[in-house]
Amino acid sequence: MTRQQVTDLYFMEARSKLIDLAAFLDRVERAEGEEDFRVKAFRQALGELSKKAPGKARKALLTFSDPTIKPIAKATTKAACGAWPGTKSANSGKAGGFPRCLQNVKSPV
C-alpha cells in the first residue's frame, strides 16, 4: 500500500484514538491526587510517538516493560497493571514487584 492508501484507510480511526488519549490525560489532570507510575510511563511512551525513527510501537511497549532480568522471589498477585512500577522490590528480586494499592487492578487473562 502507498502512504496515501494507508492514511486513507486508518487516519480516522487513529485520529479518534488520539483524541481519546488527550481526553484521558485531561481527565487525569482534572482529578485530585498524585500522578502514579503508570501515567508517568504513559507520558514517556507518548514521547516516542513524536520521534521520526521507526519502531514506535516497539519503543512504546519497551517504556512500559520491566527491564530487569532476575526472577522475583515470589508472585504475590496474578495480575499485571500495564506499566513497570520500577520499585526497589521489583529490582531486587524480593517478593511482589507489584504495588499493594494495585492488587485489585483488572488484568487481562
Added chain:
Amino acid sequence: MRYIEPHAHMVSRVTDDYVEMVTAGCQAVCEPAFWAGFDRSSVHGFYDYFCQLTEHEPKRAAKFGLAHFCWLCLNPKESEDVKLADEVLAIIPQFLDRPTVLGIGEIGLNKNSRNEMTVLEKHIDLAARHDQMILVHTPHLEDKLKGTRLILDALKSDQRIQPERVIIDHVEEHTVQLVLDAGFWAGMTLYPESKCTPARAIDIVEVYGNERIWMNSACDWGVSIPLAVPKTALEMRRRGHSAEAIDKLIYQNPLKFLSQCSKFKLTL
C-alpha cells in the same frame, strides 16, 4: 476462507461460538490447558479438567463438524504452588497418548517468579522426556519482555528441545524478533484491549515476515473474540494482501507447525 484456530479455550465458550467458527471456515481448533479464573484446590480438579479437554470437548466440537485438539499442563498462573505443580505433572503422562493431545502447553511464566521458573523447567523436562511439542504462554503487559527473555533462556538451555517444535505465543512488537531469531515459532494473540489488535498483527507480519508465525484468538472466559482470526483475515484483504498470503498465515502455517504431531488430522 479456511483457517485453523490454534489457540482457543473452548470449555469457556458456548455452542454458538462453535457454529460461528465453523461457518467462518474454521477447520480445527486447538485448546491449551488454562487457568479457570480461580485456583483449583487440588490435583483432582486438574484430572477432571484433563478429562474434559481430552474426552468431552472433542465430542462437543465434533457435533458442529470441528476437529478439536488440546495441550496439557498446569498453567503459569497456578505455578507458584510447586507442590501442587508436582502432583499435576505426575498425572499428565497418563493423558499424553490420548488421540487429540498435541503436547505440553500453555506453559510459561506469569509474574516471572522463581517458583514459576522452577515449574516451567519441570514442564520443559516433561516435554523432552516424552518427546512432546510445546506451546508457551508469555506474560502480560509490563512482564512480557522479561518473561519472554527468561523463557527463551530456559528453552535454549535444554539441549533436548528443538526450537521448530515450540511455539511461543502472545508475541508483540517488542518480543517477536527475540522469538524468531532464536528459531522458535511465534504466535500473535488478537485481543480487543491487550496483546495485538488485528491491525498491529498485520503490521508485525509486514515488518517481520510470514514464516514461523500464526495468529489466534485465545478466546476464553474473559474479553475476547472467537472470530478474531477470520476478522483479521478480512482486514488483511482490506490492505491488499493476496488470498494466498492470507491462507498461508491463517491455515498453512498452523497446519505446518501442528502437523509435526502425527495426531493432528483435519478429518474428524
